Amino acid sequence: MFTEIIMATAKTFSLHPQVRYRQVADEGVLVHLARGQVLVLNAVGLHIVQTLRQPKTREALLQSILDRFAVEKAQASADLDLYLQALEQEEVLVRQP
């Protein structure tokens, strides 16, 4: 419920300007310059980060995941919210009003 409220108020998501990343096979490695952290992204996380090179709405992100991965919409929607919350906590992405 809480996650749904957060996501509902977000207009678009974009990558934090202090984030750098590259693809390594089907995974990604991400460096957060300000936090001094190196994070490993799985295929879905990498896809989200790559998609957010341009700001995107949650709905656009969800559609891109459905286009890319064989997953039911309800499951993808729930997983996406968890991903976005985790990535926001790590300051990998920012919400824009």
Place this chain on the structure above:
Amino acid sequence: MYSSTILPKVRALRIPHSVSLELTYRCNLDCFYCYNDREKPGKPLSLAQYERLLRDLARMQTLFLLFTGGEPLMHPHFFAIGGLSRELGFAVQIRTNGHSLIPSVAKRILREIQPYSVEVSLHGATPEVHDRQTRVPGSFARLLDNLKSAQALGLRLGAVMTPTAWNEHQIEDMFRLCDELGLPLRVQGPVAPRDNGDPTPLRIRPSDTAWDRAVQAVKRRQPDRSSSKGNSPEEPPALCGVGVAGLDIDPYGNVLACMHLRTPAGNLHEQSIEAIWQHSPIFQRARQASINAAQRFSQKPPRQLGAPLFCIAVEENLAKAPCSACAKSTESD
């Protein structure tokens, strides 16, 4: 996670994950044990060539880009190269002696390059020792001033030291100084012949106990630090990722498997980085040398010039400079 999952894939796919750019051999200090061959001839890469190189490396999925030298801040296009590196999404690391890191330069670095880290060289804990090694009076005081102002501005700083006969009595003091400044201190080395084989730096080779004290000081501060290189069961153990995970480019466009292995794999005046990385046998040879070295030290820890490590490039440079000072450099130490 990064060491155990990403790095094995980097090596398996031969992605040049970390690339060092020796931008120039010019320097505003004159360190006694500097490994650079400042007389090395060559035609420096132009800014246009650096632009092409950076775009190629971004396409090849290079993530970490190290600017080093010489003193990289002395390169005339340092900020243009750094700014483009930021635009292309590299995690930039800068290795500098800190002498030019005055507040206006630090501000510009932060604004235009946004580096992941800036690492400065520390040679001692007092002006007498530090300046003796840099051979520039006042360099210690200036370094401390620059570090404090750069840190206040928000640059992510670290320091690196090389144990020598001149500073080994201050190893603990250097760690304490960095603790006070809030900087991580890395230990590198060993002092070795210059890249052209000149054995002069060996005159200030430290005692073997100096290295033991340095290692203990690191362990006290980072007790959980793993020395694992993330080797997966599918790949042969190697001492480092040379040949499969990164490369070095000198100021004249020579592409090297590592900055101390001086046989070029190719030159950017003649070929693209992608062509050199894909086709030169130099990288495979370096990789094999690293695997062979790991086999040599599978039963006992490595030791080289007193340091608890083994570098195939140091061994190569020692071979270029046979002398009594370095005859007992490896394994028998």
